[in-house]
Amino acid sequence: MSQPLRLGIAGLGTVGIGVVKIIQRQADLLAKRAGREIEIVAVSARTRDKDRGVRLNAYDWEDDPVTLAQRADIDVFVELMGGADGPAKAATEAAISSGKDVVTANKAMLALHGQQLATAAEAKDRVIRFEAAVAGGIPVIKALGEGLAGNEIERVVGVMNGTCNFILTQMESTGSSYQEIFDQAAALGYLEADPTLDVGGIDAAHKLALLASVAFGTKVAFDDVQIEGIERISIEDITLAADMGFRIKLLGVAQMSGRGLEQRMSPCLVPANSPLGQLENAMNMVVLEGNSVGQIVLRGAGAGEGPTASAVMGDVMDIARGMRLATFGQPAKTLADARPATTSIPAPYYLRMKLLDKPGALAKIATALGAAGISIDRMRQYGHTDPSAPVLIVTHKTSPSAISDAIEGMKEIDVMVDEPVAIRIETV
Amino acid sequence: MSQPLRLGIAGLGTVGIGVVKIIQRQADLLAKRAGREIEIVAVSARTRDKDRGVRLNAYDWEDDPVTLAQRADIDVFVELMGGADGPAKAATEAAISSGKDVVTANKAMLALHGQQLATAAEAKDRVIRFEAAVAGGIPVIKALGEGLAGNEIERVVGVMNGTCNFILTQMESTGSSYQEIFDQAAALGYLEADPTLDVGGIDAAHKLALLASVAFGTKVAFDDVQIEGIERISIEDITLAADMGFRIKLLGVAQMSGRGLEQRMSPCLVPANSPLGQLENAMNMVVLEGNSVGQIVLRGAGAGEGPTASAVMGDVMDIARGMRLATFGQPAKTLADARPATTSIPAPYYLRMKLLDKPGALAKIATALGAAGISIDRMRQYGHTDPSAPVLIVTHKTSPSAISDAIEGMKEIDVMVDEPVAIRIETV
Numbered sequence: 001m002s003q004p005l006r007l008g009i010a011g012l013g014t015v016g017i018g019v020v021k022i023i024q025r026q027a028d029l030l031a032k033r034a035g036r037e038i039e040i041v042a043v044s045a046r047t048r049d050k051d052r053g054v055r056l057n058a059y060d061w062e063d064d065p066v067t068l069a070q071r072a073d074i075d076v077f078v079e080l081m082g083g084a085d086g087p088a089k090a091a092t093e094a095a096i097s098s099g100k101d102v103v104t105a106n107k108a109m110l111a112l113h114g115q116q117l118a119t120a121a122e123a124k125d126r127v128i129r130f131e132a133a134v135a136g137g138i139p140v141i142k143a144l145g146e147g148l149a150g151n152e153i154e155r156v157v158g159v160m161n162g163t164c165n166f167i168l169t170q171m172e173s174t175g176s177s178y179q180e181i182f183d184q185a186a187a188l189g190y191l192e193a194d195p196t197l198d199v200g201g202i203d204a205a206h207k208l209a210l211l212a213s214v215a216f217g218t219k220v221a222f223d224d225v226q227i228e229g230i231e232r233i234s235i236e237d238i239t240l241a242a243d244m245g246f247r248i249k250l251l252g253v254a255q256m257s258g259r260g261l262e263q264r265m266s267p268c269l270v271p272a273n274s275p276l277g278q279l280e281n282a283m284n285m286v287v288l289e290g291n292s293v294g295q296i297v298l299r300g301a302g303a304g305e306g307p308t309a310s311a312v313m314g315d316v317m318d319i320a321r322g323m324r325l326a327t328f329g330q331p332a333k334t335l336a337d338a339r340p341a342t343t344s345i346p347a348p349y350y351l352r353m354k355l356l357d358k359p360g361a362l363a364k365i366a367t368a369l370g371a372a373g374i375s376i377d378r379m380r381q382y383g384h385t386d387p388s389a390p391v392l393i394v395t396h397k398t399s400p401s402a403i404s405d406a407i408e409g410m411k412e413i414d415v416m417v418d419e420p421v422a423i424r425i426e427t428v
Numbered sequence: 429m430s431q432p433l434r435l436g437i438a439g440l441g442t443v444g445i446g447v448v449k450i451i452q453r454q455a456d457l458l459a460k461r462a463g464r465e466i467e468i469v470a471v472s473a474r475t476r477d478k479d480r481g482v483r484l485n486a487y488d489w490e491d492d493p494v495t496l497a498q499r500a501d502i503d504v505f506v507e508l509m510g511g512a513d514g515p516a517k518a519a520t521e522a523a524i525s526s527g528k529d530v531v532t533a534n535k536a537m538l539a540l541h542g543q544q545l546a547t548a549a550e551a552k553d554r555v556i557r558f559e560a561a562v563a564g565g566i567p568v569i570k571a572l573g574e575g576l577a578g579n580e581i582e583r584v585v586g587v588m589n590g591t592c593n594f595i596l597t598q599m600e601s602t603g604s605s606y607q608e609i610f611d612q613a614a615a616l617g618y619l620e621a622d623p624t625l626d627v628g629g630i631d632a633a634h635k636l637a638l639l640a641s642v643a644f645g646t647k648v649a650f651d652d653v654q655i656e657g658i659e660r661i662s663i664e665d666i667t668l669a670a671d672m673g674f675r676i677k678l679l680g681v682a683q684m685s686g687r688g689l690e691q692r693m694s695p696c697l698v699p700a701n702s703p704l705g706q707l708e709n710a711m712n713m714v715v716l717e718g719n720s721v722g723q724i725v726l727r728g729a730g731a732g733e734g735p736t737a738s739a740v741m742g743d744v745m746d747i748a749r750g751m752r753l754a755t756f757g758q759p760a761k762t763l764a765d766a767r768p769a770t771t772s773i774p775a776p777y778y779l780r781m782k783l784l785d786k787p788g789a790l791a792k793i794a795t796a797l798g799a800a801g802i803s804i805d806r807m808r809q810y811g812h813t814d815p816s817a818p819v820l821i822v823t824h825k826t827s828p829s830a831i832s833d834a835i836e837g838m839k840e841i842d843v844m845v846d847e848p849v850a851i852r853i854e855t856v
Contacts, residue, residue, distance in 0.1 A: 035758070139724070149746075324750070
């Protein structure tokens with residue numbers, strides 16, 4: 001058996017403790033699989049005196065994660081502190097410059113500084129692995145970057161924020177408002193300290209930008225992700241979408257075409273009977289589409305101690321086994337600049353509006369859509385007790401700009417109550 | 429850039445040609461990702477003069493795959509001939525003994541000779557990779573053996589034969605008999621030359637035995653797989669199971685417990701609203717359960733040119749990138765002998781019977797079940813025009829032997845028409 005692989009773990013929150021537990025609980029199993037022992041040498045966290053439910057006294061303690069990262073007696077720096085900058089980035093840079101491999105769950109840091117960190121690591125012949133940063137326990141970075149390495153990747157679609165999916169599916173199953181379920185999620189501890197990271201789509205957009213880099217061989221381009229959160233999704237839209245055979249998901253889509261690279265994280269309708277449509281509660285799902293493999297669907301827990309620690313350990317085991325791969329699948333210096341698509345690929349849209357119940361009202365809407373070049377696939381007007389009638393339209397494929405034009409045109413229509421709601425329908 | 433990785437491909441059927449096409453179509457993409465070119469040096473197949481729709485004249489031709497496997501100018505022998513023994517095995521052995529790595533899609537060969545071949549490869553410091561042998565394009569061997577390497581695997585469940593899933597879902601959607609759909613599948617070319625490999629469950633059992641080895645660190649134990657095909661599944665069972673909220677799947681289950689290793693490939697009921705229950709047509713799905721990650725579900729095409737070639741290329745790319753792993757995830761000599769479970773883990777069962785419509789008939793059945801220690805979860809008697817009534821029972825968890833006892837006991841019952849049908853319900 002080879003020398004043990006020696007870890008320094010910075011960050012002893014849920015995931016860090018999960019990693020410690022795995023290594024303590026099944027050291028023999030890991031050693032048998034890796035051909036060497038996996039050994040924790042030292043740990044670091046903000047507070048030392050805190051009962052974390054595991055024995056840590058066999059490990060050296062470092063107050064400063066940078067000092068931990070530089071220790072000569074570790075091989076791999078396991079960064080589980082989080083935060084795009086600050087101590088996480090400083091310690092990761094220190095680890096790289098002192099010749100360590102890095103395993104991290106830090107999607108924000110890599111979404112913002114991935115290119116710089118990967119370049120630095122490769123200059124030192126070191127790797128950064130980040131399976132735990134995307135979709136929790138689902139080995140999607142591995143599936144995409146290794147398993148499907150023979151494919152030209154066409155599209156990556158996914159639900160990558162369990163909290164948002166929890167909120168949306170709970171709204172549907174209970175009929176409660178967004179705010180009611182948001183408050184419940186907050187009480188359950190499901191939300192980040194800054195909840196806009198979750199419900200604003202930013203956390204999921206970080207993940208999407210990392211997936212896009214691996215999928216398309218482009219530099220991480222988080223700033224190019226079009227981000228829209230779920231805050232505007234009403235229970236009415238969820239109910240009416242269901243009536244049309246759809247469910248609303250916070251959907252990430254990364255797609256390469258002649259238009260360039262499109263990266264969107266936004267609420268979309270998906271067919272209720274599709275794998276994505278059937279995804280309940282806090283689960284994650286990523287759909288990978290390649291020119292040879294067709295469509296691969298991966299589903300699992302997107303967060304939590306066990307699943308995320310499992311992903312960290314997958315990366316640690318790869319390094320222990322000598323399986324080394326450039327951070328984004330190919331050397332950072334060979335990654336292309338992402339040319340952002342200026343407009344989205346056409347798609348059908350869901351349009352909800354309220355019309356005064358007057359003769360010719362529907363005709364005026366249909367005319368406005370026609371004027372914008374949008375044709376109607378399905379239309380439903382619902383019964384109502386107040387003077388305005390809810391009307392739902394599913395369009396044929398059209399461009400986002402045509403939808404904007406149509407909505408602009410509808411503002412002139414005297415029968416329109418409130419502004420129409422438009423949500424893209426993603427075909428998956 | 430490093431030296432090209434030089435391939436010799438034996439077998440130019442659907443999958444072999446798919447591999448050639450990928451390498452011809454996107455050589456630059458592969459080279460960029462691997463950091464070196466992927467080059468086909470020589471090919472071999474039974475017939476040379478045959479239009480296969482791709483240009484092969486840039487490659488050397490070998491009539492004998494063994495000669496191909498031994499060529500000094502190849503690094504990797506890609507075995508896509510199939511067959512557990514004969515030329516495939518001879519050529520694989522020749523490749524190993526002349527120091528080549530091997531990539532194969534040959535489930536039968538590895539299910540029967542995997543231990544011997546892996547041992548031989550490791551003695552030469554070579555690898556055998558077989559992602560394409562299990563579940564087509566789904567990178568399940570990689571997910572299980574690498575991505576989840578930090579987990580103690582608890583159970584692997586899957587639908588791994590697309591033809592059987594096609595037959596079962598077509599029976600349900602059309603209401604046709606097994607024989608009718610079997611004949612259609614044959615006409616569509618979906619069946620192996622020997623169809624019992626598909627419908628008899630043997631092909632899927634080969635795959636299950638390979639997954640079990642990777643999951644549990646045990647020697648491949650194909651002979652221990654309990655195999656039952658789908659031939660006895662009637663349209664009546666499919667319809668009645670659906671009425672109870674289930675669908676029938678040819679389900680592979682590998683599970684390690686105190687009883688030992690259980691490997692079953694047999695028709696089972698699964699909840700209709702579960703991911704497995706929703707799997708349509710020729711798709712494959714594998715569910716992986718680990719003690720940290722929880723449940724991961726992988727879905728994709730289980731066969732066909734593109735998906736299977738994608739899996740082959742994933743393995744080739746790993747080798748090109750220097751990512752080398754022992755065949756079954758750890759050295760073959762460290763794999764444990766699988767201790768087969770002598771009895772299955774208890775499960776609920778579906779029981780269908782026909783009873784003469786006489787007073788006390790149901791009571792007699794209930795009594796027979798009670799005598800075998802089986803308690804009833806749900807029971808339905810259906811309307812009928814002939815003198816016998818269809819009766820469905822879903823039991824609480826019980827052992828297979830109790831079910832056998834109960835069926836034996838029911839034979840004595842005078843109101844019973846035909847023998848009851850019993851199918852296990854797998855909770856996934």
